[in-house]
Amino acid sequence: MQTYDFIIVGSGSAGSVVAERLSASGRFSVLVLEAGGSDRRFYVQMPLGYGKTFFDPAVNWNYKAEPDPGLAGSADHWPRGKLLGGSSSINAMVYIRGAREDFDAWAAAGNPGWSYADLLPSFKALEDNEAGADKWRGVGGPLHITDCSNAVHPLTKRYLVAAQQAGLPFNPDFNGASQEGVGIYQITTRNGRRMSAARAFLRPAMKRRNVRVETNALATKLLFEGKRAVGVEYEQNGETRTARAGREVIVSSGSINSPQLLQLSGVGPSALLGSVGIPVIQANENVGANLQDHVGINYTFKGRLPTLNQVLRPWWGKLRVGMQYILTRSGPLSLSMNNAGGFFRTDPALARPNMQLYFQAFSTVIPKNGERPILTPDPWPGFSIGLSNCRPSSRGEIMIRSKDPRDHPRITANAYSTNHDVDEMLAAVKFVRTIASMPAMAEIIEEEVLPGPSIKSDADLVQDFRKRSGTVYHPVSTCRMGPDASRAVVDPRLKVHGLQGVRIIDASIFPDNITGNTNAASILTGWKGADLVLEEHK
The missing domain is CATH 3.30.410.40 (Cholesterol Oxidase; domain 2)
Structure with missing residues (x-):
């Protein structure tokens, strides 16, 4: 069993950013575990090629939601990226940050440091906007944004x-x-090729000696000593392997896989965990709850x-x-x-x-x-x-069906379940x-x-x-951020309530959905989350 300073589970929109920023100084060793394979595929790199990846099991989890009364009983197709770059490698590339009011509401809900004014410098720092710099846009950052x-x-x-x-x-x-x-719409491309989080952040990080990326590595559970996360168990090439984290485990698996991994690890609703035979490490009814989607x-x-x-x-x-x-x-x-x-x-x-x-x-x-x-x-x-x-009031949930990590979780969207949304x-x-x-x-x-x-x-x-109607592929809030452990999964520093040594850094932490496409805010969450980690590990 190898030991790294940080283990990052997931190489998607947030995880790729976290890997790049934690490894940049060369002082920390970083292991990235990605359940899928390489992003070096023609239809991944060609922007309009995502029509080909929409159902491709080689790069796509191909989730299916439960039959939904709000959608006349249909079982919606939920594509999610299963490759380096995660869903940023198969999405429609529209770059929308979200509204100022969205982030100000996050901060007002008891999450200091998450207001629009707090986050704007980070947005500008990560961007290389082809339209040029101004009061709101940034240039020179890793993520190229094309003016179409x-x-x-x-x-x-x-x-x-x-x-x-x-x-x-x-x-x-x-x-x-x-x-x-x-x-x-501005889009995340550069020179006619998709600018995924993997291309912008992870690929540069992979050139460093202190970064190791393991593909086709399915995380099966977090390893705990008492209430402290100390490592990750994962399956790769038919073998069960473990890796130890000397500093932190960072879960960046997205709004479906992050709550799934927590639940498989004994963190979640106690009745659910008991029903599938998983011992409870930390009971929290919010893990997998509060699902919001456009x-x-x-x-x-x-x-x-x-x-x-x-x-x-x-x-x-x-x-x-x-x-x-x-x-x-x-x-x-x-x-x-x-x-x-x-x-x-x-x-x-x-x-x-x-x-x-x-x-x-x-x-x-x-x-x-x-x-x-x-x-x-x-x-x-x-x-x-x-x-x-943009801000529907309907709420759903994502819950495991069994203790088998290969068993897709149950996705209950509850679309149009309120009069407001209808x-x-x-x-x-x-x-x-x-x-x-x-x-x-x-x-x-x-x-x-x-x-x-x-x-x-x-x-x-x-x-x-x-x-x-159907999902437009913006699920969030299944491990929502908030100061109160009775209503949230992580605190404003993205640490899981009641545990040590583990954070969640991805769109699942959004307290509420944003006004617009979620990829930009997911990347921002990776940037901000890495800042929070680095503040505590000098």
């Missing part, structure tokens, strides 16, 4: 005009002074102008954009499916936006088995306007139709394909979004 303003499909500009005709302001930077309005839906239209469907569907189109990408690292394959979007309020009386928009210059109504049909869109000119809720989504889908009815869009729309013009009444609209 001059690369998006021409139809995107019509969407932006229509949204402004519907009353939304144009917003040049959702990570700037405010979030409200519509604009072009839920979204697309409205799809058939257009009178060519869309990316005409480019990406025919063999000759695939050949052309493929050659363009290989030769110049540009074109549609170098971008996210979400060219643009925005944030709006479903009620003018709200203090800030509660809904997020997405514009996609292609459509995928016709499914294709084995992949998300991004690279094989519909045979007619189609496009979609999507949306998701009412705001109803108002939101009506606003999507308002955007589509504006002159800039209406003049090029032949018909609404989904849900279609026959869906008119409130009851029909609600029934439709229950049937067609």
Whole structure:
């Protein structure tokens, strides 16, 4: 059994950052355990290739949630990255920090050091924003952020005009002074390749002699001496192995795997642990509870102008954009499916936006088995306007089914389980139709394909979004941060309540979900968490 100063379980958006920062001085030895394999795969590195990784078991946990009454009984597909970089290696790459008010609420809930003013210097330090430095943006950091303003499909500009005709302001930077309005999304790429957390942080760290990364290493439980975590047991190549941590074990396994690993280790709801025969090390009812996620839906239209469907569907189109990408690292394959979007309020009386928009210059109504049909869109000119809720009030949970670490945990999302979430989504889908009815869009729309013009009444609209909605892959809060051990799993320094030698550093610690995509805030959590560790280990 080898001993390291720090053991990091998980190489995802936060874990990669923690590994880089803890190893930078050369004073500490760091072991990173990753259950998956390498990120050096063509469809991982090619930005639009995530359509191919959406169901690929080689890089994806392919979780499935429990049948959900709120989603008309459907069992939602939950992709999560199982490779170096974690979900940052298979996500849609949209870079949204979250709203100032989100982080200020974290701090106000008893988490000092987590306000927007506290975190802004860290955001700027980790960023290398192609749009340039200003009061809010940073340059020179490890994470390159691409400005796509001059690369998006021409139809995107019509969407932006229509949204402004519907009353939304144009917003040049959702990570700037405010979030409200519509604009072009910034994405985490560099020179046409995905800029995952592995590429930005872990790969540089792996060049250091004090860093060891073990892939295909499934952590099975944390090892304790009394209440102190002293190591990790893991399986690799059919063998059970152990590693000891001289200073700390850091769990960065994400909002599904972090609570799962704690529960497998005897940290969690005592009744649950007893029911599967796991001795209780530390009882905490919040481990796996308080699950929050953003839920979204697309409205799809058939257009009178060519869309990316005409480019990406025919063999000759695939050949052309493929050659363009290989030769110049540009074109549609170098971008996210979400060219643009925005944030709006479903009620003018709200203090800030509660809904997020997405514009996609292609459509995928016709499914294709084995992949998300991004690279094989519909045979007619189609496009979609999507949306998701930003701060839903519904809460779910993630709980182990057995003591077998290979057994996927039970994911109970409870989508649309409150009247609040149903009412705001109803108002939101009506606003999507308002955007589509504006002159800039209406003049090029032949018909609404989904849900279609026959869906008119409130009851029909609600029934439709229950049937067609799904996760937008932003689960958080299953090991939430807070000062009170009766309501949280970790304290404001990310130490697990009631234990020593173990922290959780990933999106599972979010006290509440943020307004927007969660990857940027997950990376920030890794940066901030590493600061907290380094403050205590000089």
